[in-house]
Amino acid sequence: MGFSQALSGLNAASSQLDVVGNNIANSQTVGFKGSSVQFADVYAAKTGLGTRVSAVLQDFSNGALESSGRNLDLAIAGGGFFRMTQNDQVVYSRNGQLTMTPDGYLENAQGARLTGYPAGVGAGGQPQALQVPAAALEAKATTGVNASLNLDANSSSNPADQTQHASGNFSYNYANSSTVYDSLGNRHNVTMYFAKLEPDATANPPIGDNDWQVRTSIDGTLTGGDGQPQPLTFDSNGQLTGSDTLTYTFTHANGATNPQGVAFDFGGTTQYGNDFELSSLNQDGYTSGSMVGITIDDAGNVIGSYSNEESKVLGTIALANFRNPEGLKPVGDNAWVETTASGQALVGLAGSGMLGSIESGTVETSNVDLTKELVDLIIAQRNFQANSQTIKTQDEVMQGIVNL
Structure with missing residues (x-):
């Protein structure tokens, strides 16, 4: 014995x-x-x-997190596993050393492809192998311009003291330019002309001491032939009253969608006794752009960067966790598969529930x-x-x- x-x-x-x-x-x-x-x-x-x-x-x-300086090296700060597909099997791993294949898939050295949710789907869909599209970012026509400025309350309303427009049809106190894009991504220069109006109690509606008029031109041509004059009215405290959004219609001769309506939001604009000042100006359109790279944020969003300086979420990485991780079965290549002992995978987004955040440019050591x-x-x-x-x-x- x-x-x-x-x-x-x-x-x-x-x-x-x-x-x-x-x-x-x-x-x-x-x-x-x-x-x-x-x-x-x-x-x-x-x-x-x-x-x-x-x-x-x-x-x-968890192992220690070490910086690698490579944006496709990922680590999970907290609980969870990367969900991957390999040889038609779903596997789970903590190794986030990824490369991009010629067809845009994110995979590790063993050929396991990272899975996640397509852009705009969120956690409500079925995770699938993430693929970064090679297509250029399509152009987006401008639909709105936000402009915040101060119009000098001491400005003269007498046309003789104002600047005469080249057309000779009106005069103005200040002019400012902005950029808009048509549906083809072509860039156009829009000029806004601000003129303080002479008070006229007999007009319909009556014109007060704090009434202004805004006209626009596109690429040097007055919108609608006369600049489509629209009012901006201020109260005695220099604050805008009534609507602060003026909509102008632009037409193009280059095959872009016509007409193009653009809403100019002057929210925050004031009329104080200071010099004319433009404090902010932005618009929501852009031209087309080619992809120049991708980044991954701590929420697992795969973000494409484009040559037009725009970015777009292309997909979101799915993470998984288990009631009993010790029940997972190792299958080699830093991967595990679920078993009845581990329980079913609990799949979700990084930073939710028991799932940690994703650290880009970092690897988790043994x-x-x-x-x-x-x-x-x-x-x-x-x-x-x-x-x-x-x-x-x-x-x-x-x-x-x-x-x-």
């Missing part, structure tokens, strides 16, 4: 040496999770029959403590040697009995 007990100890110690050796071998493997051996005794009647390996448990504690593993290696070696000594002792006892 002593031989079988010692043999069980040798087998158990050998398994421990295998696990510790594997941990040490993968101490520099990105996303690797170390394992430990659990033993149980084998008992029968009055004397134990030895030991056995009851389980090899995986340690899913969680193996090399110092501890070397100590465990010595202990396992001594355990193996002790069981070998047990066999040697049993052999000597048996030899003595035979000699009798």
